Amino acid sequence: MTIRIGILGYGNLGRGIECAVKQNPDMELAAVFTRRAPESVKILTPGVPVYHVDDAISKKEEIDVLILCGGSATDLPVQTPEYAKYFNVVDSFDTHARIPEHFANVDASAKESGKVAMISVGWDPGMFSLNRLYASAILPEGKDYTFWGKGVSQGHSDAIRRVEGVKDGKQYTIPVESALDAVRSGSNPELTTRQKHIRECFVVAEEGADLAKIEQEIKTMPNYFADYDTTVNFISEEELKRDHSGIPHGGFVIRSGKTGWNSEHQHIVEYSLKLDSNPEFTASVITAYARAAYRMQKEGQCGCKTVFDVAPAYLSSNSAEDLRAHLL
Amino acid sequence: MTIRIGILGYGNLGRGIECAVKQNPDMELAAVFTRRAPESVKILTPGVPVYHVDDAISKKEEIDVLILCGGSATDLPVQTPEYAKYFNVVDSFDTHARIPEHFANVDASAKESGKVAMISVGWDPGMFSLNRLYASAILPEGKDYTFWGKGVSQGHSDAIRRVEGVKDGKQYTIPVESALDAVRSGSNPELTTRQKHIRECFVVAEEGADLAKIEQEIKTMPNYFADYDTTVNFISEEELKRDHSGIPHGGFVIRSGKTGWNSEHQHIVEYSLKLDSNPEFTASVITAYARAAYRMQKEGQCGCKTVFDVAPAYLSSNSAEDLRAHLL
Numbered sequence: 001m002t003i004r005i006g007i008l009g010y011g012n013l014g015r016g017i018e019c020a021v022k023q024n025p026d027m028e029l030a031a032v033f034t035r036r037a038p039e040s041v042k043i044l045t046p047g048v049p050v051y052h053v054d055d056a057i058s059k060k061e062e063i064d065v066l067i068l069c070g071g072s073a074t075d076l077p078v079q080t081p082e083y084a085k086y087f088n089v090v091d092s093f094d095t096h097a098r099i100p101e102h103f104a105n106v107d108a109s110a111k112e113s114g115k116v117a118m119i120s121v122g123w124d125p126g127m128f129s130l131n132r133l134y135a136s137a138i139l140p141e142g143k144d145y146t147f148w149g150k151g152v153s154q155g156h157s158d159a160i161r162r163v164e165g166v167k168d169g170k171q172y173t174i175p176v177e178s179a180l181d182a183v184r185s186g187s188n189p190e191l192t193t194r195q196k197h198i199r200e201c202f203v204v205a206e207e208g209a210d211l212a213k214i215e216q217e218i219k220t221m222p223n224y225f226a227d228y229d230t231t232v233n234f235i236s237e238e239e240l241k242r243d244h245s246g247i248p249h250g251g252f253v254i255r256s257g258k259t260g261w262n263s264e265h266q267h268i269v270e271y272s273l274k275l276d277s278n279p280e281f282t283a284s285v286i287t288a289y290a291r292a293a294y295r296m297q298k299e300g301q302c303g304c305k306t307v308f309d310v311a312p313a314y315l316s317s318n319s320a321e322d323l324r325a326h327l328l
Numbered sequence: 329m330t331i332r333i334g335i336l337g338y339g340n341l342g343r344g345i346e347c348a349v350k351q352n353p354d355m356e357l358a359a360v361f362t363r364r365a366p367e368s369v370k371i372l373t374p375g376v377p378v379y380h381v382d383d384a385i386s387k388k389e390e391i392d393v394l395i396l397c398g399g400s401a402t403d404l405p406v407q408t409p410e411y412a413k414y415f416n417v418v419d420s421f422d423t424h425a426r427i428p429e430h431f432a433n434v435d436a437s438a439k440e441s442g443k444v445a446m447i448s449v450g451w452d453p454g455m456f457s458l459n460r461l462y463a464s465a466i467l468p469e470g471k472d473y474t475f476w477g478k479g480v481s482q483g484h485s486d487a488i489r490r491v492e493g494v495k496d497g498k499q500y501t502i503p504v505e506s507a508l509d510a511v512r513s514g515s516n517p518e519l520t521t522r523q524k525h526i527r528e529c530f531v532v533a534e535e536g537a538d539l540a541k542i543e544q545e546i547k548t549m550p551n552y553f554a555d556y557d558t559t560v561n562f563i564s565e566e567e568l569k570r571d572h573s574g575i576p577h578g579g580f581v582i583r584s585g586k587t588g589w590n591s592e593h594q595h596i597v598e599y600s601l602k603l604d605s606n607p608e609f610t611a612s613v614i615t616a617y618a619r620a621a622y623r624m625q626k627e628g629q630c631g632c633k634t635v636f637d638v639a640p641a642y643l644s645s646n647s648a649e650d651l652r653a654h655l656l
Binding site (some may be wrong): 015020022023024096100131132137142184267275276277281284285291307309314315317320321323324327 | 343346347348350351352356372389415424427428453457458460461464465466467468469477499512533587588589593595596597598599600601602603604605608610611612613616619634635636637638639640641643644645648649651652653655656
């Protein structure tokens with residue numbers, strides 16, 4: 001029996017889920033739900049219905065896991081607790097500071113309905129969190145570091161676009177190579193925000209705009225750019241489209257720790273991602289965790305779960321015997 | 329309440345467990361069991377008793393998790409099923425091909441006793457296996473590669489020492505840099521044994537030995553060296569002691585995979601370890617899984633488990649709330 005997946009919200013992430021489901025023979029896409037007029041939404045998979053989001057709950061018998069592809073600011077805090085009343089759900093809630101509150105809300109819903117609701121699935125939170133946890137449990141005497149990039153930050157790109165005189169723009173977060181090297185050396189450096197990442201902006205200015213003023217405004221923008229070494233490059237609209245239309249990302253989680261009776265031995269554990277498409281990779285992680293949600297609920301579990309609560313074997317379509325024989 | 333750890337077998341790995349327990353405030357070392365005369369075994373922790381292995385079972389009420397530090401060839405196939413009748417146990421059984429058989433034997437014992445028995449814990453099998461599983465579940469369209477080193481291979485060092493005219497020796501397994509680069513490029517190369525690793529030997533010859541003959545014999549040794557580019561360096565006993573007495577190791581697990589409707593996007597997931605002390609790092613992994621074994625059994629689970637079956641949260645001494653708030 002295949003796992004029937006529903007997608008709620010058909011943007012970059014939703015489309016990524018659709019692509020990931022295609023790669024997993026034990027799954028099928030059952031339906032897409034959208035806030036737009038359903039007939040206006042063209043999806044990639046032939047024969048799969050697109051419904052209005054208002055019809056989602058009425059389709060609950062046709063969906064094993066509903067994947068919520070909305071945003072963390074306003075969509076998911078409402079949607080995840082709501083849909084966990086009716087479905088096993090997975091979301092990619094990524095406002096780190098609000099995870100405890102989101103967990104509590106979702107857990108209450110999912111405990112009542114007997115469903116499994118996985119929150120904050122993706123790569124950070126997600127795979128990076130897992131690597132922080134594994135490495136710190138193994139090497140309690142140590143320090144971990146997370147670096148992001150090189151990759152496009154949507155939030156920072158949006159911030160650039162709000163500057164007066166800016167027509168369009170893209171921002172790359174780039175880890176500082178010398179900081180990575182210092183961490184890998186095991187010296188456990190204390191690194192400031194500025195020492196860890198640089199920010200590179202590609203900006204299309206409106207005709208006649210004051211470029212110096214734009215550059216100054218970006219570089220001094222609090223929270224977003226002021227604490228970083230930021231470079232601003234003005235380019236044409238054509239160049240932006242040609243060279244900067246991808247959504248790459250990635251990063252590094254590195255833990256350096258000591259063992260031995262006198263802490264005489266040093267160890268470096270490093271996990272890194274280099275992603276051509278941030279939303280498609282995130283979607284691929286979510287899809288694997290949708291399999292886990294389905295299986296865990298079948299086994300009688302319920303409530304809110306994070307990647308920390310999921311035994312790795314649940315993620316794979318292979319049997320436990322097969323995993324032990326071939327991957328262990 | 330602290331978790332009371334017993335160590336069975338006090339060699340490099342056993343001593344590594346002792347050091348790791350010291351770093352984990354929720355654990356205490358309760359006893360060491362040895363096949364040697366107990367009074368001849370000096371351990372590092374003050375006040376902890378050393379018993380003969382024959383007395384282990386009589387101490388079962390004083391131990392929450394017994395860590396089995398024997399070898400995979402002959403010790404663990406007997407010890408793990410035997411001690412799982414009386415204790416929660418963890419072993420580092422690393423004969424990959426015999427894991428299914430070992431699992432079945434241990435599972436039968438642990439199911440009957442109601443204990444949790446974790447097998448094949450360490451870094452390979454162990455953390456490397458986990459990374460193979462996570463990455464392949466996330467990127468089903470892809471290929472994974474495992475490289476070992478730079479590090480000391482005990483088995484290959486032993487093989488050198490068996491050659492006539494060799495007094496002592498150490499062998500390093502070294503990944504081929506160009507192979508790593510090819511894998512990281514996403515080109516999914518097919519790599520032969522020879523293309524992936526080189527073997528570097530440091531040999532102390534007996535006085536008057538035929539060096540050319542030793543070199544030839546090592547380089548052509550089937551299974552161990554014949555399929556590799558092997559270098560043999562003759563050094564003095566003093567140099568061996570000075571420069572090659574450590575037990576470093578490490579390696580890389582890399583998966584390269586594609587996503588997108590037409591597999592148009594590429595992703596590289598890489599996990600690497602750089603370890604000053606192979607046995608101490610292995611011991612640190614085992615110690616974290618001892619915590620998991622203890623907790624899982626407290627919750628009513630039993631039987632044989634591998635790293636694939638353990639939800640990551642069980643490994644950490646921090647509470648679930650704390651992990652969500654700070655590591656997720």
